[in-house]
Amino acid sequence: MGTKRHFRVWRGDSSGGEIQDFDVEVNEGEVVLDIIHRLQATQTPDLACRWNCKAGKCGSCSMEINGMPKLGCMTRMSTFEEDETVTITPLRTFPVIRDLVTDVSFNYEKARETPAFAPPEGVAPGQYRMQQVDVERSQEFRKCIECYLCQNTCHVVRDHEENKTAFSGPRFFIRAAELDMHPLDAREDRKEYAQAHQGLGYCNITKCCTEVCPEHIKITDNAIIPMKERVVDRRYDPLVWLGRKIFRRDQLDEPARVPATVSASASGGGSADSTPEVHTSGTPFTSARQGEAPPVRDDGKMDVAELALPHQGGPSPFGDDQEFPLPVEDLTYNPPSKEDPDSKEDH
Amino acid sequence: MTTRIERHHYDVVVIGAGGAGLRAAIEARLAGKRTAIISKSLFGKAHTVMAEGGAAAAMGNVNSRDNWMVHFRDTMRGGKFLNNFRMAELHAKEAPERIWELETYGALFDRTKDGKISQRNFGGHEYPRLAHVGDRTGLELIRTLQQKIVSLQQEDFAETGSYDSKIRVFAETTITELMLDGDRVAGAFGYYRETGEFLLLEAPAVVLATGGVGRSYKVTSNSWEYTGDGHALALRAGATLINMEFLQFHPTGMVWPPSVKGILVTESVRGDGGVLRNSEGKRFMFNYVPDVFRKQYADTEEEADRWYTDPDNNRRPPELLPRDEVARAINSEVKEGRGTKAGGVYLDVSTRMPAETITKRLPSMYHQFKELADVDITKEPMEVGPTCHYVMGGVEVDPDSAAAFGKVTGLFAAGEVSGGMHGSNRLGGNSLSDLLVFGKRAGEHAAAYVDALAKRPRVATSDVESAVDVALAPLNRQSGENPYTLQQDLQAVMGDLVGIIRRAGELTDAAKRLQELKQRVANVGATGGRKYNPGWHLALDLRNMLVVSECTAKAALEREESRGGHTREDFPAMSPDWRKVNLVCSVDKSGDVHLERKPLPKMREELITLFDRTELSKYLTDGEMVEFDALPGAGKTEAK
Numbered sequence: 001m002g003t004k005r006h007f008r009v010w011r012g013d014s015s016g017g018e019i020q021d022f023d024v025e026v027n028e029g030e031v032v033l034d035i036i037h038r039l040q041a042t043q044t045p046d047l048a049c050r051w052n053c054k055a056g057k058c059g060s061c062s063m064e065i066n067g068m069p070k071l072g073c074m075t076r077m078s079t080f081e082e083d084e085t086v087t088i089t090p091l092r093t094f095p096v097i098r099d100l101v102t103d104v105s106f107n108y109e110k111a112r113e114t115p116a117f118a119p120p121e122g123v124a125p126g127q128y129r130m131q132q133v134d135v136e137r138s139q140e141f142r143k144c145i146e147c148y149l150c151q152n153t154c155h156v157v158r159d160h161e162e163n164k165t166a167f168s169g170p171r172f173f174i175r176a177a178e179l180d181m182h183p184l185d186a187r188e189d190r191k192e193y194a195q196a197h198q199g200l201g202y203c204n205i206t207k208c209c210t211e212v213c214p215e216h217i218k219i220t221d222n223a224i225i226p227m228k229e230r231v232v233d234r235r236y237d238p239l240v241w242l243g244r245k246i247f248r249r250d251q252l253d254e255p256a257r258v259p260a261t262v263s264a265s266a267s268g269g270g271s272a273d274s275t276p277e278v279h280t281s282g283t284p285f286t287s288a289r290q291g292e293a294p295p296v297r298d299d300g301k302m303d304v305a306e307l308a309l310p311h312q313g314g315p316s317p318f319g320d321d322q323e324f325p326l327p328v329e330d331l332t333y334n335p336p337s338k339e340d341p342d343s344k345e346d347h
Numbered sequence: 348m349t350t351r352i353e354r355h356h357y358d359v360v361v362i363g364a365g366g367a368g369l370r371a372a373i374e375a376r377l378a379g380k381r382t383a384i385i386s387k388s389l390f391g392k393a394h395t396v397m398a399e400g401g402a403a404a405a406m407g408n409v410n411s412r413d414n415w416m417v418h419f420r421d422t423m424r425g426g427k428f429l430n431n432f433r434m435a436e437l438h439a440k441e442a443p444e445r446i447w448e449l450e451t452y453g454a455l456f457d458r459t460k461d462g463k464i465s466q467r468n469f470g471g472h473e474y475p476r477l478a479h480v481g482d483r484t485g486l487e488l489i490r491t492l493q494q495k496i497v498s499l500q501q502e503d504f505a506e507t508g509s510y511d512s513k514i515r516v517f518a519e520t521t522i523t524e525l526m527l528d529g530d531r532v533a534g535a536f537g538y539y540r541e542t543g544e545f546l547l548l549e550a551p552a553v554v555l556a557t558g559g560v561g562r563s564y565k566v567t568s569n570s571w572e573y574t575g576d577g578h579a580l581a582l583r584a585g586a587t588l589i590n591m592e593f594l595q596f597h598p599t600g601m602v603w604p605p606s607v608k609g610i611l612v613t614e615s616v617r618g619d620g621g622v623l624r625n626s627e628g629k630r631f632m633f634n635y636v637p638d639v640f641r642k643q644y645a646d647t648e649e650e651a652d653r654w655y656t657d658p659d660n661n662r663r664p665p666e667l668l669p670r671d672e673v674a675r676a677i678n679s680e681v682k683e684g685r686g687t688k689a690g691g692v693y694l695d696v697s698t699r700m701p702a703e704t705i706t707k708r709l710p711s712m713y714h715q716f717k718e719l720a721d722v723d724i725t726k727e728p729m730e731v732g733p734t735c736h737y738v739m740g741g742v743e744v745d746p747d748s749a750a751a752f753g754k755v756t757g758l759f760a761a762g763e764v765s766g767g768m769h770g771s772n773r774l775g776g777n778s779l780s781d782l783l784v785f786g787k788r789a790g791e792h793a794a795a796y797v798d799a800l801a802k803r804p805r806v807a808t809s810d811v812e813s814a815v816d817v818a819l820a821p822l823n824r825q826s827g828e829n830p831y832t833l834q835q836d837l838q839a840v841m842g843d844l845v846g847i848i849r850r851a852g853e854l855t856d857a858a859k860r861l862q863e864l865k866q867r868v869a870n871v872g873a874t875g876g877r878k879y880n881p882g883w884h885l886a887l888d889l890r891n892m893l894v895v896s897e898c899t900a901k902a903a904l905e906r907e908e909s910r911g912g913h914t915r916e917d918f919p920a921m922s923p924d925w926r927k928v929n930l931v932c933s934v935d936k937s938g939d940v941h942l943e944r945k946p947l948p949k950m951r952e953e954l955i956t957l958f959d960r961t962e963l964s965k966y967l968t969d970g971e972m973v974e975f976d977a978l979p980g981a982g983k984t985e986a987k
Contacts, residue, residue, distance in 0.1 A: 013878065027605065027606070028604060028605070029603065029604020029605055029606055029607070029720070030604070030605075030606040031606060031607075031719070034606040040831060040881060040882070041829075041831040041832075041835075042831075045829060045830070045831060045873065045874055045875070045881070045882030046873070046874055046875030046876075046880040046881065046882045046883070047881070048878075048879040048880065048881060049881070050388070050389070051570070051571065052388055052392050052394070052570040052571065052572065053394070053396060053397055053570050054570065054607070054610065055397070055607070055610045055611070055715055055719070056714070056715065056718065056719075057396050057397060057483070057486065057711070058388075058392045058396050058397075058570075059392065060388060060389065060392050074718050074719070076718070076719070076721075078721075097541055097878075097879055098541075098878050098879040099879070101541075101879050103541075104389065108390060108518075111497055112497055112500060112501065112504075112510050114497075115501070116453070116494060116495075116497055116498030116501055117452065117453030117494065117498065119451045119452075119453075125444065125447035125448050125450065125451050126406075126443070126444075126447035128447070128450045128451075129461070129462035129463065130455075130458055130462050131458060131462055132457060132458040132465075135455045135456075135457070135458060138455055139455050139480060139481075142455060142480070142486075142487060142490060143483065143486075144490075145396070145486065146391055146392075179453075182453070182455070185453075
């Protein structure tokens with residue numbers, strides 16, 4: 001039968017907690033979530049953990065295993081050494097509720113702020129015609145199981161509570177990209193909207209999100225970069241640039257950027273004047289980490305040299321010099337504090 | 348302990364945030380009703396995501412000979428004629444509209460060459476009929492409905508300044524009791540999982556869309572949520588359940604490694620060309636084609652293989668028989684010693700199509716086996732065996748309005764929690780379309796019911812107080828029995844004694860053991876506090892699992908025949924007399940389950956004459972055949 005293995009699990013709630021040690025039986029073929037269930041059944045009936053399908057389809061059991069954001073149900077015990085201690089902590093980017101359960105409402109708020117699909121006018125149900133090759137681009141993003149590992153990993157918001165207001169995160173960039181590439185979506189300003197209101201400019205394509213995606217969606221290459229490139233194209237188009245210099249703002253032919261349905265939710269003023277900027281007015285300005293535009297060459301294209309990495313998925317979110325697993329004694333978990341004294345003031 | 352109870356007022360409360368619940372909520376909100384959606388998990392995590400194959404709708408995009416009448420016939424055949432014919436009729440007629448509607452919400456189905464929604468073959472469906480997105484159709488459906496709700500909330504925000512003003516999602520919230528005013532629904536009582544705080548939703552109409560009961564079984568494809576909550580809530584509110592003896596064991600669940608035992612392997616594997624072999628390498632399904640299906644299924648491997656490319660001139664491979672037949676066949680092979688070491692059979696696509704086709708058509712299966720079992724399905728066969736998947740039985744409803752029968756009004760049910768639509772066995776692909784068709788109907792009729800009410804029912808304070816007491820009881824028994832042990836014991840009873848193959852002796856034994864478990868569940872305890880405490884949540888769910896299991900065990904003992912998802916070793920034949928009977932369950936004040944026989948509604952003339960005489964004669968009694976022959980339209984339908 002099984003062997004006893006050593007586990008360390010963070011237990012506690014918003015008022016604090018600690019990593020506790022457990023010795024648990026592990027059998028052949030088991031995954032980390034099985035071990036958590038065994039803990040619940042035998043030692044800690046009230047250990048809080050989300051899960052549903054146990055097959056990597058629902059995205060509920062997101063956690064950090066030996067420091068790496070992962071799905072508990074898809075992390076097989078056989079990927080660890082026999083005598084390796086496995087440390088399980090909650091997602092760090094979201095406030096902890098209890099044990100391994102975090103408050104992911106940030107993501108649901110961002111989902112509500114992302115303009116919905118706009119059906120084409122005059123096309124009756126049943127009359128939608130699209131080619132397979134055209135729907136496949138969006139379908140890649142619709143594979144998303146909303147585990148929010150990308151949101152958790154993204155360093156723009158990981159440990160930067162103050163950026164959460166302005167930044168929607170990779171999950172919602174692929175949503176915007178999905179709608180942008182939808183053959184029949186009636187809105188034409190998905191990219192501009194993402195730049196102006198979702199904080200696309202904060203992303204500096206380090207590909208951390210792609211690396212942790214359990215569905216292997218190429219978030220950066222297939223969604224974020226194409227969205228940025230075309231926004232950039234427009235911004236650096238010499239004619240548009242010249243036009244901006246010689247026409248008055250109200251003569252400029254900018255696409256409408258604020259949706260009719262969510263205009264009130266968007267950042268107030270900002271929309272009436274020219275180019276989408278990283279910081280729209282109404283967005284709380286933060287000094288902790290400036291929004292960065294991607295590096296752009298003279299021809300208006302982005303320098304893609306940084307994509308030529310030795311392994312797919314790009315650099316580790318933790319830096320290339322970080323080896324996994326982390327030494328056990330280095331692993332800690334501190335719930336993100338709701339009040340970040342440095343950055344709370346609203347400009 | 349002081350109890351704080353949050354109170355809310357709604358017009359319609361939808362319990363369950365899977366496909367049926369979300370579709371019902373959309374419809375209620377479109378009818379102008381203030382709507383609450385109760386989700387036991389996070390919003391968008393519902394069990395619907397596990398549906399892989401597709402949604403059946405006779406759009407005729409791939410084979411233009413398909414239409415609602417063919418779909419209706421397939422559904423009735425699949426359910427062995429025990430289906431509520433009206434539900435099967437509405438379902439077949441309305442499914443295409445419901446699918447097309449999803450495209451206007453933003454769904455992106457796979458396409459045919461001319462840009463229409465592509466449709467795939469599936470067990471029991473005569474033509475390619477399942478709208479699909481690779482093998483993650485359920486995810487597409489739930490995401491689409493979720494995003495439609497968000498889009499309605501955005502409209503409400505633009506109008507009122509609040510996203511939640513007309514439709515609100517209560518995530519991670521469980522309802523433990525329905526509140527009644529006499530025999531009218533007055534609201535629902537439950538708790539937030541996160542905080543353990545209680546809430547009371549006062550509403551004159553409640554739509555149950557809580558899914559199934561599979562968690563009472565050891566080997567199941569169902570998640571922790573599937574504890575029969577809606578079934579139990581309905582019973583306790585005075586509604587009735589039908590067909591509870593019929594459980595679908597999906598023929599192909601994973602069997603190895605042990606920790607993933609039960610997780611689903613989609614039927615599309617077989618629809619796209621996968622074949623079943625025993626440990627001797629034989630395609631055994633040819634030995635298991637029952638007489639009623641002989642005309643539609645191939646009897647040689649050559650013909651079966653030709654069918655994939657030329658379905659019009661060949662009969663289908665027997666791997667695509669309805670699920671109950673395939674599950675029983677696998678069960679017999681394993682029992683007779685021709686199974687794999689882990690107790691399954693082989694399902695092979697690796698020798699049937701090129702690796703790129705497999706990874707393209709079955710991406711999540713490839714992924715699932717690679718990551719969970721370290722098996723590359725493009726190179727080696729999968730090991731599969733039956734797993735508890737779906738309950739055909741459920742709340743007895745009016746087919747047109749989805750309103751629950753029994754003593755209660757204002758209660759509606761849609762999706763897996765309702766009964767009748769699928770008869771004794773559900774065809775794959777019919778559940779996704781079922782939840783859209785009847786989800787919409789439930790939402791629409793719940794809204795109409797609210798409009799017609801002269802006076803809103805009131806929730807009695809004493810009912811709320813007793814609901815609080817029941818909910819807190821396990822926490823006040825910290826030294827009570829461990830809920831996880833109780834759940835395992837219940838799963839053992841149901842899996843071993845009320846499983847795929849049933850016998851009178853074992854069922855009697857099961858009934859006795861369930862009574863013992865009932866005593867123990869009354870003493871279940873939960874350690875820890877109210878904040879996100881899974882032990883406490885399970886302790887509360889156990890009560891529901893138990894009463895539903897009791898219905899299943901009792902009905903299974905009563906029905907002395909084998910049909911669809913109910914196989915009695917001691918009564919192996921299908922009985923035309925039993926076809927005329929539904930078993931109806933109710934509970935009394937003390938919580939005991941009562942069983943009653945009720946005649947099946949009689950199919951309308953224009954529907955029954957869609958079948959040919961030879962086929963009907965396999966299901967109907969001699970008396971019914973005499974009546975059939977007297978019909979003017981009888982026998983004029985072309986034999987299928």
